[in-house]
Amino acid sequence: MKSYEKMSKEELETLKKELDKKYEEVKAKGLKLDMSRGKPSKAQLDITAGMMDVLDSSTDLVSEDGVDCRNYGVLDGIKEAKRLFSQMAEVPPEKIIMYGNSSLNIMYDTISRCMTHGVLGSTPWMKLDKVKFLCPVPGYDRHFAITEYFGIEMINVPMTPEGPDMDMVEELVSKDDSIKGIWCVPKYSNPQGITYSDETVRRFARLKPAAEDFRIFWDNAYCIHHLYEDDQDFLLEILEECEKAGNPDLVYKFASTSKVSFPGSGVAFLAASDRNLEEIRKQLTIQTIGHDKLNQLRHARYFKDLAGLKAKMREHADIIRPKFEAVLEVLENELGGLGIGEWIKPKGGYFISFESMEGCAKKIVAKCKEAGVIMTNAGATFPYGKDPKDSNIRIAPTFPTPEELAEAAELFVLCVKIVSIEKLLATK
Amino acid sequence: MKSYEKMSKEELETLKKELDKKYEEVKAKGLKLDMSRGKPSKAQLDITAGMMDVLDSSTDLVSEDGVDCRNYGVLDGIKEAKRLFSQMAEVPPEKIIMYGNSSLNIMYDTISRCMTHGVLGSTPWMKLDKVKFLCPVPGYDRHFAITEYFGIEMINVPMTPEGPDMDMVEELVSKDDSIKGIWCVPKYSNPQGITYSDETVRRFARLKPAAEDFRIFWDNAYCIHHLYEDDQDFLLEILEECEKAGNPDLVYKFASTSKVSFPGSGVAFLAASDRNLEEIRKQLTIQTIGHDKLNQLRHARYFKDLAGLKAKMREHADIIRPKFEAVLEVLENELGGLGIGEWIKPKGGYFISFESMEGCAKKIVAKCKEAGVIMTNAGATFPYGKDPKDSNIRIAPTFPTPEELAEAAELFVLCVKIVSIEKLLATK
Structure with missing residues (x-):
């Protein structure tokens, strides 16, 4: 033509x-x-219609760790849910916290906590004159809506076929300590469908941010959402790369079953380093009586393992x-x-x-x-x-x-x- | 003796x-x-064992307002859930927002929003030198834990058989504009089991706080939790009293089914004035993709109406x-x-x-x-x-x-x- x-x-x-x-x-x-x-x-949605039949009044509703999932108790997830979704998150079960039905809600809560309490003892971001986030573009509008809601200044970083422009990311975060985070959808990115290359992931893991409370917000929303069984993208596991690079606390990793089971009634989870998790659990103790364990049990018994997912x-x-x-x-x-x-x-x-x-x-x-x-x-x-x-x-x-x-x-x-x-x- | x-x-x-x-x-x-x-x-827990049988794969999972409850959509609750729980909250359905499984989580989120965004345009509480809360004592430790977590100074207010000492409450809130809220469990209070008298509720509704962003945190956790069918306490409905008193925006009201259906997998809700709800919905749009509608549907179909509860x-x-x-x-x-x-x-x-x-x-x-x-x-x-x-x-x-x-x-x-x-x- x-x-x-x-x-x-x-x-x-x-x-x-x-x-x-x-x-x-x-x-x-x-x-x-x-x-x-x-x-x-x-x-x-009908693919997982069977989810609705996993639990009924004749089912044993006690989790593997002996908890009646209907009652109070268990802050960060029942054993079988943590085991299953740690496989999806590609981390050990102890590196995961199970949440409610929305990973967006986890991200919001994470930013909100940073605003009011800082990160591992740093100054609460609300107390700073200026807080900035890097935003690979094009990107996910709901990420940007969170940072905008909290008055965080957003800086565009162009996407390349390998992921965000890492020269620019490295340059900016190493020089400006008001840059506190970056939004990433590292696999099949929203909207371009780009998967970050190994080199990009390694460069993220090796970042030396000027701000000690800089965090990578790694929204692995599409981690198992392939279109082609035999032609998949592969993404390096960032937490492990961060550990190797001597930067274990650099990343918060998010995912959910919103597009695996039910968008409105799935389960979401967060993976992070021990130090980060400890801080987050301290917040969770204050924030909630714990998330819906019956829904965790439903998911764990329905999908069983990674192969099931x-x-x-x-x-x-x-x-x-x-x-x-x-x-x-x-x-x-x-x-x-x-x-x-x-x-x-x-x-x-x-x-x-x-x-x-x-x-x-x-x-x-x-x-x-x-x-x-x-x-x-x-x-x-x-x-x-x-x-x-x-x-x-x-x-x-x-x-x-x-x-x-x-x-x-x-x-x-x-x-x-x-x-x-x-x-x-x-x-x- | x-x-x-x-x-x-x-x-x-x-x-x-x-x-x-x-x-x-x-x-x-x-x-x-x-x-x-x-x-x-x-x-x-076994009382509501039938909750587990309400929905299965053969059930129509579409809400009265035509929403497939499995999918995305609907921020503040499906129609039948709002109708049912507005009866429990004693307010019209349009005055209610449905949340997830924990009313504590709503209260935490509410305080957190006040910290970062203020109330209806007021200065965010994080930006103030001092924020104080009144705490009727003895009271609920998890309330106090939230305010402590956010660095809010807590002032003890003694309980009387009629509720908190209202002379003291009126005196303090009218004089000190750093007092931004009060924790209340107005019915069968935790731990004393005291129900606020009509006069106490009316005095709350008529408060003239020095701070325009002062709010009553009305945790009606035990609203239908009577021990004696024929010897109940009655509590005046606070939102209506606030309206009558020309103070419509003064109160956030919370409740849940934690001790009605399942503690870990109930539904929680908030009632407030139109202006307050508008501000909260704006936050919710940013915070979440919406709460678990299947669990709302499960509750609505199981309990049907207030008589069912x-x-x-x-x-x-x-x-x-x-x-x-x-x-x-x-x-x-x-x-x-x-x-x-x-x-x-x-x-x-x-x-x-x-x-x-x-x-x-x-x-x-x-x-x-x-x-x-x-x-x-x-x-x-x-x-x-x-x-x-x-x-x-x-x-x-x-x-x-x-x-x-x-x-x-x-x-x-x-x-x-x-x-x-x-x-x-x-x-x-």
Whole structure:
């Protein structure tokens, strides 16, 4: 296909007329489609329907460590849950704390604790004039929302195919002791689906931050969320690398079963060094009577072990892989070679990240909306909702049906074409 | 019985020899009993065993408002849960937010938010030189632990049979704008079992605090936890009283099903004014993907309505009433008229509060422990664990069996007698 850049003004104008007509036709259909939500479909929820049958009134509800899971007691998780999810977290069971149903909630609580109590004896961040976080971009809007809520200044760090730009990370954290953390989704990153390279992980582990209370917020949300059983990404285990590097306390690691069992009723967990865990347990003693142990027991008995988790993840992949491929196929067929957009074919995770020409993302998303297709807000993948190039668009293909997706993707590429031509014409 | 005060030195010495001998005999039995934990017994958990059968894989898991409870979505609670628990909270459904399994966690989060974000636009408490809380005493140790954790200075306010000393409360909050809150367990208070009088509630509602961001932390933990169906305490509904008094935003109200369904896997909720709820929802959007809706659905379908909750509470009462009465009978029989201790016969809640002679509580608890009976630490019912009179002891009769309780109570009164005689002898 001919690159749009190389087309004459006349060619572009002719093409635009065609596309505008097509757009009006699609618009007339009155679509109501949504590609904005990183949300499993009903078919995915049904994969673990058996979760609802694991425990009933005839079941022994006592955990392996002898605790009646209905009652008070046990702050950081029952034995079988810690064993199972430590396998998912790739750490020993004693390095894990089980929480409630939301890893986001753990991250929020962690930042909140740093604000009010500091880290291992450091000054509470609320008492400092300035606290900054590094934010690899594009990234996860809910991470940025937490740091924004707490008035933490966010600094964009560009993503590369290997992970965040580590030259920049090293430079910044070694010089500025007001930089207290960095948000990372190290595997199948949100939204690009990039997995950090071994070298990137090792450079993270070897960081020498100016701030002793600097922490890496390692949100391994998609650790077992592969699309291709036989073509997976592999991520080095960061806690071990930190230990090797003499930096054992540098990282808080988070994960959950939100996209393994049920998004609303899964279990979440945190892994960290002994010193970090000790501080966190001290907080937990004050904060709660302990998290829902019956749900931990339900998960542990249902999935049994890592193999059990992986088996279910294969079923998830079987459902969402065709959806990713449907969108990617439309992108490739319709935009390939036109020079008006780029995307990465992810091997896992929940998103496809699309890079339009500069200054086009907002217009594309608005144009999609006008014709009944909701995309994630342009800018959402950047701190403060501000994409400096106005070019990144996050596509979430898991929730709609494949038919809906094909329809939505067709409209999307149409909008990309029209908006791109408008931009090109404006400079001719 | 003859008051110990009126006994001669010789009489006391003779009596002490007898009691010491008895104590050694009990000690030799090697008891292992625990009256320290406000924890339901297994028999109580079995009351709601049917909770485990409400939902299974064949159940429709969609809430009344059309939400698949397994998936993401719904921040502040599904419709049927809000309806049910608004009845328990005695407020309209729109005045309630459903949380996870721990009302303590809501209270912690509330204080934490006030520390980092203030209240309705006020200065974050972390940015103030001094923040103080009023603490009716004796009170609940976990409340005091939260305020202590955040460095909030705690001021003791004595309890009266009508609730906290309101003259003192009014005086303090009207004069000192660093006083930002008060902890209240207004019904069947922990540990005394006192229910605030109508006048006390109205005086709370009419408070004119110097601090605009002063809030009453109204922990209605035992709102439906009666021991006697036909002899209940009644508590005025505080939110309505605050509205009437032109103080709608003055109170945060908390409750949970921890002692209704399962302590570890119940649901908790908060009620407040529209303005307060709006601020809290804004935080929740940042903090979590929403709390466990399946557990909300389970509770709503199991209990159905307030009558359903009350029916189960009658079964709880049938189990714990004899336990309370067993302890009270021993206290009455063994200590009545001796002038060495006082206690209140509660009509609900989870505790019996015992007042020893001044300076005796720690010694009594230690002496019990030496003979194998664990009581709540003396001092635990006061901020910083410091009971100025060293006289309050919290007795928790729900977890042990009636037989164990009788045995433990017998040892307890024996220790009270011995320690009291020691005190009296020291001054003769």
